[in-house]
Amino acid sequence: MAIDWCVGPGVVLDMRFKKSGELITVTDLKTGLEKIRYELKPLDIVMIHTGAGERWGTKEYLEQPGLGRESTLWLVDQGIKMIGIDAWTLDRPFKNMVADFKANRDGRVIWPAHFAGITKEYCQIEKLANLEKLPRPYGFYVSCLPVKIKGGSAGWCRAVALIPGSA
Numbered sequence: 001m002a003i004d005w006c007v008g009p010g011v012v013l014d015m016r017f018k019k020s021g022e023l024i025t026v027t028d029l030k031t032g033l034e035k036i037r038y039e040l041k042p043l044d045i046v047m048i049h050t051g052a053g054e055r056w057g058t059k060e061y062l063e064q065p066g067l068g069r070e071s072t073l074w075l076v077d078q079g080i081k082m083i084g085i086d087a088w089t090l091d092r093p094f095k096n097m098v099a100d101f102k103a104n105r106d107g108r109v110i111w112p113a114h115f116a117g118i119t120k121e122y123c124q125i126e127k128l129a130n131l132e133k134l135p136r137p138y139g140f141y142v143s144c145l146p147v148k149i150k151g152g153s154a155g156w157c158r159a160v161a162l163i164p165g166s167a
Helices: 026-035 069-077 094-104 112-119
Strands: 007-014 045-049 082-085 123-125 138-143 160-162
Touching: 007 026, 026 069, 069 112, 112 123
Parallel strands: 007 045, 045 082, 082 123
Antiparallel strands: 007 138, 138 160
């Protein structure tokens, strides 16, 4: 993957109003951007703030909204290559995806945000922390360089916000 995907301007979209199991839609993303008066630029690093990171270490941590195929691909179509979330997964909780599958037997409801990457390449960061501590929703940089793992399809990174003018 290109290294310029891993260091760039950061943008936090506040989705804490969404309930666990709900889908974060394209409309939600657009409304979040309008609220902070920001227009995405190619290679921005978008981080979704669900509030889950503040519940780390509790059963409630796994209760979260998540992106779907359409919302993930919309971000990628804006030139976004790195999407992060403060929750267990970029998708909705597995129990919600399973319930949808049982209702309609459509396998596309399982891991739709993850599988969107087959259509259009992007990377995701899960389990971000301290998004609520950032002083503003943009105007900072993010470094999220991955650890290279031979033969791996995933790895970890140390995601760090770099805030100009801070000590």
